[in-house]
Amino acid sequence: MLELKQNYFELFALAPSFAIDKANLAEKYRALQRSFHPDNFAAKSQQQQRLAVQCTAHINQAYQALRSDLLRAEYLLKLQGADPQLDSTTVFDSEFLMEQMALREALEEVRSAIDTEVALQELQVTVDERLKDLFQAFSNLWDQKDPAALKQAVGIVQKLHFLTKLQQQVSELEAELLDDF
């Protein structure tokens, strides 16, 4: 299977950093799609069509990896040879664990809250703010470019996984409650 050789940042002609201009990324993504999308080859040979599919699949995958903050953070670490998913030995600090427990409790209590909508929104704001802080912390560590900071960054990504999952559960609950209307 054909794969473009560049890493995802090179593919979009971007510097490998956490802070990226998403509008710029989207614009470049569309420019690449305009050139390589299978629609350009619908009347061409089957082989050209197949190649176009493989090529755009790669571009789409790269775009997804860079567009999402969490996936981009993970990809940056991967480029440095650190895979947060493989390293499962990390022990979280007790402060973080306590906070997680409190947040999960809050999630469970939403259903029985007097005003579920308000409770849900409060929780959403808390989780969103925590995520924002962690992403900022990751960005700062990444910019330091030294091994100790990188190790810390791996820990941050693991925390981000926790919180992102929680964020998902909050929106699933929102969906469930919303659909009852």
Next chain:
Amino acid sequence: MALLQISEPGQSPKPHQRKLAVGIDLGTTNSLVAAVHSGSPKTLADEQGHHILPSVVHYQADGVRVGLEAKQQAADDPENTIISVKRMMGRGLHDIQQQGNYCPYRFVDNGGMPNLLTCAGEVNPVQVSAEILKVLVARGKASLSGDLVGAVITVPAYFDDAQRQATKDAARLAGIHVLRLLNEPTAAAVAYGLDQRQEGVIAVYDLGGGTFDISILHLSKGVFEVLATGGDSALGGDDFDHCIAEWIMEQAGLNAEALSTSEQRSLLSTACKAKEALTDSNEVEIHFLNWSGMLQRTACDDLFQPLIQKTIRAVKRALRDADLKVDEVAEVVMVGGSTRVPAVRQAVSSLLCREPLISIDPDRVVALGAAIQADVLAGNKRSDDMLLLDVIPLSLGLETMGGLMEKVIHRNTTIPIARAQEFTTYKDGQTAMSIHVLQGERELVEHNRSLARFVLSGIPPMAAGTAKVRVTFQVDADGLLSVNAQELSTGIESTIEVKPSYGLSDQLISTMLQDSYQHAQDDADQRNLKEQQVEAERLLEAITSALAEDGHLLNTEERQHVDREVAQLRQLAQGENAAAIKQAIEQTAKITDEFAARRMNAAVSKALSGHSIADFDTEEQR
């Protein structure tokens, strides 16, 4: 493999003769064919001036009738008159019966998509759809006076892999080259978007005869990016008819079992007429058998509410998936005849706080959009003008231990996409692996749709956990899945047996194709040869221009190798051995693989630099 021809941005491809291509809306109730003519898309009429072709096929001992003529037979000969066949595409008998619709057909269950017993013998839903497609294509050829290079066929965005595959198979049976399977809501957005040059977020609410789709799209400089899609592939106008039919039976004190099949069908058509009458008036008088009564629009709206609420929930879900709020939607497009129901329009406009667009006939808008896309794909327009980026509607995954589904590609992922997953053996000396491919959002296997079962064989015997099998899922621009597998530790490519759960095997399709040619086997051979020659021609043309442009990317030895293959293919293509040409095409394609990869990499920076830095700067300042 091949060499992409990348034209400079802003430069149109070689001038050539205009190629004829059509857009086909293969609907549950009605179908249409459209083409771009003198710059604007138009639906094409038959000799009697009818644009709409009812999606009805009537089988007789001596032949097949399609459309209006067939529809007129529906009440008199229900068993041989197939309506709403789209609901059966890629579905098992159990699914069809579960849809709760009245089905007078004599089904023949064979485990997969069921056959229908008619007086012309057994037919399957793919063949029935092919009959409809044949009529539409013939109409296209007649009104455009020429051969078609291909067609864009629309499918509900929410169609799963089996339903899409069945649609493509029907086109193959009808002898149509499918340029693209296009999602219906996307087609509608194309028809509106280009007319009105909108930028921003568009919601397309598509309630047809048998399916409901909601798509959320983002439009920017001619790029249609689908952000999220949702819906129900078994909810549509038919269900509204059933609501009224049930109401009539309740009022008349009848029950369904007491009615003959023709009475049942006449009941449904009475219900449908009442529904249509209530679009313009506040009440309608209904007569059925010995019963007659009045139905008020408000009462009718109440009957429809549960169905409408189901669609409203899907709209909310799609917005959440796209991470958008209601007020971020700039336009709402209404598609499908069922959006004429006033209660539907009201519910949608009150949810999205704006009046929906209805300026293009909701019955034709999909076909018109498909015609525009067909024109682009046939190569008549620069693709710079328009690009559609669609998504996969339902997650794809595999069965894992404990009967759970593990998602490999998530729903709303932009297609084409490829994802690989690694597996290992769990027993010593295991040489085969059974893999179950699923589509759906639920956790348990049994709640999702089974697409296919694969057996990977030929794994070298090893200790448990040492063999590494990489399974790659690839979804193409039509939303169709293909799977391949490789054993990594030895590099041995494992063979895959594909058994589509609800599709037709390739072999069965070939047999049907041959049957349909009947005595014209020679024609089929001739056609195959012609196809291979055209394919060889396309490949040679691609390689020649690639060499002219980027020949420097090959060293002398590589260049000689390519030249030898090209010469051989060129020579074979002039002969009459189709199999030999096919083989040479594959070999030539294979050895130009690496060259193509190098060109792609070189082309990436070219594609980006095609846009001036200033473009990106303005973007950044926003």
